Amino acid sequence: MSQRYYNQMWADAQHELSDLLAEELPAEPLSPQKDRVVFVQRVATLYVRYIQICRKLVEVHDLLLHPQKRRVVRASLDAVMGRVLELKNEMVEKEFSEYHYMDDILYALKLTPAKLEIPIPHYFLNDVSKTAQDRKGMLMDIFKMMEAIKSLDSVTLEEMTQEEAIKIIQSAERARQGRLRAKLLQEISRSKRKDAETADTISAAICIQKAWRSYIQRRKTQHEERIFLGMVMDSKYLEPCPDEIAVLAAEADTRIKQKEYEEAYQKSVQLVVNELREMEAYDMSLTLKSQIQQWFFECRNATGAFPEYPSEEDGGSSLIFEEKTPEQLKTEIDENEEKPISRNYSSKSKKTEGKEKLKKGVEAEEEAGLKMLPSAFLPDLEAGNKVYTDVWKNRDESENFSQKHEVELIKEEMRKVVEAEVRVQVDEQMRQELAEMKLAVDKDKGVKPKTNAKKKKGSKSGKKKEKDLTADRSLESLCQELVEQGLLKQTNNVRMQDYLGEYSYLGTTLRQNDIEPMPSLSDVRQVLSLYAVLPLGSPAVHEKAPLIKALLLVGPSGVGKKMLVHAICQETGSTLFDLSPLNTAGKYPGKDGLAMMLHMVFKVARLLQPSVILIEDAEKMFYKKTPAAETELDPKRLKKNLPELLKLIKGEDRVLVIGTTKDPHSADVESLCKMYTKIILIPRPDYSSRYVLWKKLIMKEGGEVTFALDLSSLAKNSDGYTPGHMVQAIRSVLTKKRILQQARKPLTAREFIPALAKLDPVFQEEEEALKSWYAKTPLGKKRIKAAAGKEEELPPPPKGKTTKTKKKK
Template sequence: MVLNCLVKKLPSLSDVSIEHGVEVEEDEGWKMAPSNFLSIMEEGSSRYKAVWQNRDERWDFLQDHDPELIKEKKREEVEEEIRVQVDELMQRKLEDLRLAVDGEKSGKPKKGRKSDKKKKTAAKKKIPEMEEDLTPDRTIDSLYRELVEEGLLIKAKTVNLSDYVGEYSYLGTTLRQVDVEPMPSLADVRQLIALYGILPLGSQTVHEKAPLVKALLLAGPAGVGKRMLVHAICTETGANLFNLSASNIAGKYPGKSSLQMMLQMVLKVAKQWQPSVVWIGDTEKIFSKAVPKAELETSPKRLEKILPKFLKALKAQDRVLLVGTTNRPFDANLKLFCKVYQKIILIPRPDYASRFVLWKHIILQSGGEITNALNISCLAKLSDGFTQGHIVQAVQAVLSELRLLQMTRKPLSTDEFVTSLAMQDPVYKEEEETFKAWYAKTPLGRARSRALAGSTKAGKGKNKRK
């Protein structure tokens, strides 16, 4: 009891520091920026409280329209229209009075040298290269038709974001405690695609309030679902999909002027029919350090100089997103690469939890049945290092039409899938480390390492003060 009373009477650390003028350092770490959507939510909450919270709706059993609310809204619109008409009438009367008093009309623009100078300066202003309309005499429908015929505007596959199956990394915090930074999980990738791709493209309000992202890069080994995520963005937002991959535009619109006209057509149609996604597959070839001889015919570096101008022509109000996918980002010139793609999402191979869910989901989706003879946990352990594409190929190779007919008398076994999986090459540890080393050199990777270093220093300083 005496000890408790003494502890209660002792001043706190903050009190001692204030009395004796000792400055105590605050923990430095990442602080969340103020939300741009908080004001909208507060406005909606206040509107609900003012209109609907205390409203008696017992009489409105069918929940029909409320005539009084409609009258109030329409009354404001009518007042605005009448106010404009009254202002026009008052201006006319004022002009008549001025004519009667002064004998001349007021408000005539005076001709002078300033207007001539303004015209000359306006004529001297140069229009940016990508904003110049090279097809002024053509309609949007004709441009749309030409892009479809040339294969630049393609139909997106119907893929939902929920079809990209993956679990959270439950061991992430445990690995961080032993100074090991874990790879992002597939659930993290799915969340980032929703934040940077789907929400800004699907909602004009979110696009205006959220930080502007013009270009997004999906990097990872072959088979992790990069192309699937591109189609998922288009499906969830109803966006048009333009394919500007080097292999797709090879031999089309030759020459610098024709290439500029092609990109101007894509930009014009994409802005007119928003939202739109411009996809560039194997985008590292555009910024490659040395082009292989086998790919010289496709001219993969055609878009290297004009792509930054294309992004510059995209304004803040345009719901157009450039998405690049790459299996080998380390082959590209890092400086030019990161100058175009401001956001980079590194997609790893799936971990155990994601593989367990994937095997179960794909087998059931392909028409198979899971019995006691099929050990999903064993398959998830044995498939360590394999991607989602490898697992899909293994399941499709086993579950043929004949095998599905035999399933009633011969259930699926683990050995069948292991044999099919062993015929494919996994993603080795060296390749994964190469991706990690490349990402650490990017601006986002460097910022992440600085943030981690700052948090560890803050933690050590806190322990010392304790």
Template sequence: MWLEARLALEELLAQELPAEARRPERNAALFFHGLATLFLRYVQIARRLEACHDQGVQPQKRPVLRRLLDGVLGRLLELKEELVQLQLSEYHYMDHVLQELHLSPADMEVPIPRYFLSERAKVLQERQELLTRILARVAPSKAAAPARPSMPREEAVRLIQAAERMRQGRLRARFMWEIRRDEERERRARESGLQEPDRQQAAVCIQKVWKGCVQRRLTQLARQQEMTFVGMALEPELAGASPAIIRAQLGEEFRRMRQADYEAEYQHALDSIRDAVYEVEGPSMREELKQQLRQWFIECRDLTGRFPDFPEAEIGGSSVLFAQKSPEEVKAELDLAEVKVEKKDKKKDKEKGKEAPKEEEEKKGKEKKSEEEEGLKLSPSKFLTAINQGFQEYTALWSNQDEEVVNFEQRYEAELIRSQKQKEVAAEIRLQVDELMREELQNLRLAVDLEGGKAEKPAKPKRSAKKKGKKSKKEKDLTPERTIDSLYEELVLHGIIQKPPKVQLSDYSGDFCYLGTALRQAEIEPIPSTLDVRQNIALYAILRLGSQAVQDLAPPLKSILLAGPPGTGKKMLVHAVCTETGANLFDLSPDNVAGKYPGKSGLQMLVHLVFKVARALQPSVIWVGNAEKTFYKKVPKEEKELDPKRLKKDLPKALNLLAAGDRVLLLGTSSRPYLADVKALCKAYERILLIPRPDYASRYVTWQRLIQKHGGVLTGSLDISALAKVSDGYSQGSLLRAVKAALSERRLLQLPKRPLVAGEFLQMLARAEPIYPEEEEMLQDWYTKTPLGMKKLEAEEEKRKAAEPKGKDKKKKK
């Protein structure tokens, strides 16, 4: 896997690194094709690197592989941003590129690194235990709160007597019905005059039933053998967990243990080798450095006639002096550095007045460049340098080593640690020697000046120039004396911090959109598949929350709104984000916040507590259910008492205080976003993902998964295709409720004798409310008013206007 990833990385780095040499592309279709190819190739590299990092046990390779993996994931986010800006859509269809690269739709899935949870397993377990203890302490009081008044004894006796009379009446009615049935049989037998069947006829009847039962069993067995022979079914002995699967699971557990053991050995070796290097090589390093600095003092004294100024620690100290330069060159560089520092403050005032004309000149220059270089071009990347450095580092260290003989067990390499620690020890010793040599240089100056009769005043230490500017806005800490644990417990007791159910992103089942490219070429906007929704959630939420390195350099994103009809899995996606990243879930839904922390000061305290704890316990997800209520155009009468617009002003302000590297994400869900003020809603939520109803392929897969998950058995009598067609217009939530209602305990017990049929699920599905076309049209109309939707409308309008004059000119010529 690493060799394949290495070859692919070499090709892509050779293609992408000379950014200046790339020519702009004028054809948008060709530019999208190149972007999609890059995106899919990086996805394949990320999948291989994730497997290498997860399965590797060498403690010095895994950090380099992780840096490479983080860089590739960050590059995926940059390419995703390019695709959005190009197509003005959050969903992209690359089926034609998949076909060219000979990939399957499953290869398009963005990998979620397993180290997101494995490296924080202990912290997550402790937090879950703390949350469970707090909830257990709260549960009894909640259960005892709704105390019901005791029933009078006479009324309870009357109820019991009435129930007993009804029971006896039902038994008596059943008994009388059986008597009447037997009497009717006897009467019919007397009237017909038929004799009792003889022994031979009874034997024939029993043989018929028995032979039919045996033949049905043999037919079923023969069909099972035939399906096994053609490879469509597993053999009965292989239906359970196979020995290979069990061995693979044991191997994975053993590998986790080896990773932990080797990492502990590596950390211990870092300390021990560092101490050994400091004790053995430290004194010689110190003396050698002192001799070099003294020699430099003498050379400068001989050439310039005076002792030089020792470089400041901010510039680099004595490390500046040993860059293979002469004393005159070093002295000139130090003087230039000091002059630049002094002139910075003087130039600031002059530059303030020239900022406006400079901006105009830059704009003109940009316009000229855009006129000269018409076309589409990739914007510069922040991750390519990190990818290249990690690739070069891994290749230089490990590509030429034959580890089959030298280090087959993949333990740490002591020589690499020693070379690394020698540099660290040298840097530490250099700082110590610099302090000593500054004092020695001062003493030399004093001694020489006394001999010459010139006593100079000791040089005042230079103050580092502090930049004057506007103070950055900082949030005032309303709880400076309280610990994070106490704030966490308070939010749990108020129901703000909740325990999300464990839901994997893969549980949001569905299929790939196979006709996306063809439909877009025909200027028909296809319905996004659940695979597209999953990919966006992984890119926008999970990768950013899971990796600090990705979050630091990725395009900034603080909030996402999931909008779609009810039952399409918006809340499930929020829980999946928390499960995949181990994030804390803060519920700031208007219904949950109602009545808590009343008043203006209470609201400020609530927002402060939530964001303070969220930043302290990163990653964190702040969920706002029914997000449209916070930005209502007009509050309904029945909801005025709840005050759903409490967070309208404070929530965006708190978001603005988040730093770029904070792994805190605001996730909103809304089924009726058209009830909210569009400007205010889009200002609070930077990305808006429209989640549609499932298409035929997604419904087919969802029916299969739900029936099997709840104990059902898929047989030939159950037509899943018909179910998927008939259930058009229903959401995944409606399908789930229909399956739960149909597969009761009694029905599951009857499965061996009576297989499932589609009609059973349709009866339950008919009780659900479908997604009406009018509701979908309202959501689509609302989406066109969002910033991205308006940009797309403007682009389509420009295309239409550009095409109109050509048609008019042709008509005139005719």
């Protein structure tokens, strides 16, 4: 597509965004909503609309050439993704469920279910810093080296047992005898053929030709008929058409150009900064100094004393030139000294404030009605929208056909950067000057000049610092050790889109009839894209969106828990660590060994971020009672240390712990839920998902889906089986020989049934048990409470819920 197309798409997205912002931030704040259903419906509609904008911005950012525009788009994209996460969180808080069904909204907005897929920006993998690239390269080298060593080990003859050697010799000997026998048979048949030459070869050939030609023609006509009736796709449409190939080539070309333009932009920025430093920095410092001196005297005239110079953390002299009177400023600085506050929108104090408010708010909410939680992304969205309107919306670009950067804009931007640099130097000088002036003027009055000692003390007493146990070791040696120990692993090449699953169309209808629907596999894919892929891929989203440090995937064997973990890593370029109890058993023994292992994993995970720490069989770590057979493995050894280390993960560390379990019952629910703040229940596939799974998985394994293969009855008969079971059944049926036979003997549904029958499906009881386990988790409990309250009366009273819940349980 042309650049004009992407520019137009960007304009559309911004237009929609400004409409949404007008709705979200009205001049008069919205009054609290008493009806929970209406409130959730409003949030869900906003959520769907933001996803549509997100989809557009992802496409625009991927293929727009102009480097400065791409920066603005990226900022908006991050903010939109963050807002989507906030809205999801809002729905979870108000509906007490991780899954939400929006078919009615899709219908109202005239959208297809595919439009609800969470888009994954290409920049997660493409726009990676040079250091990150180098580190990943180093890791790949280590993996290759380890593979080479392993393959060498497997070739060594020492490992071959006598039995294996005999088997090889035997099979070679049998092959030799077979070859001899075949040669003999060939000779015999050749001599027989010579004898038959006398027969009427011509009439025989005609007979065969007749039969063959009529067979071929019948097949051809049948196929043409099906194409004509629209039952089969014409093969010319199955392979990419020349236009499609041309579009893909153009896109690849655009991406190469993007890189060139970006380099040119970076060079230009450097040139402009140097030029500004040379030409304008001196004048800037003079103007600043005179302004600050003027402020000193104005303050003294107004208040009778020289002011306190704003500290560096408060922004230095930039604070002075915010539009305020000197008195206002003085009182503000005095207040600041008494109780240091943070001015940053996204600062931690604000976050904790938000959390406290959240807790208190739940009770107050019940009385006043429902309100949206405070947003960290709306200010960013507003700022992005303003930049678009002020700079880009009406920009005349008739001279910039190639869409290269604009130097004037760089100058405007960099002037602020250089000014900030100059301001730091000027502040230092002026602070000195002010101290001298105070000393000279106030000395006679016997006033001691104030120092910032108190503040500095405060800033020092920060959070507890982690001890670096491996300060003397390089990252490479740490990685090598972790790979050797099997704690750092290579990820499988699967993407989120490979996790198949169809949309469930009945969600809202069932909920309206008070039946809790089971989520579909496409819901699972969506939730994980939201909770894991977006925050791991985007630093901005990870820092400001509701922080998820650990999530737990619960589901029967074969529903794709591991596959999802690998897909998350692939989509975000994450490094995969494996701290599963079975994988760590016997490694790094003792208390110190354990501390060292965890320290190394978390240190490398932070340095190579984004990182995923996989804990398979997560229930083992929290066993109520360790089974006798496993006591030697000591599966609970990480139970204490791991949650503590999790506490040290902050917004800037893109590290996510993902636990998987198929047997959560054997774990202590409370401690499991304390560590894993998000719990995602993965169900067995429903009919429509099974239909898609059979079709795609058979094709993936080399099978051909023809009319002879009744996918519908196969999907119906495989109720209860997971995708893992299906893969097993398909692999056992589709042997190399069977694949070759397909042309004359097409696959049928019946062939897969015996293979399936050998496997145990997920029984209804097992699924019910998982559901009832989920009801014991914090969110499950809340949902039951809310449902019980709803049954009693509306709105639900805070008292009396517990009794009802108990009854239900």
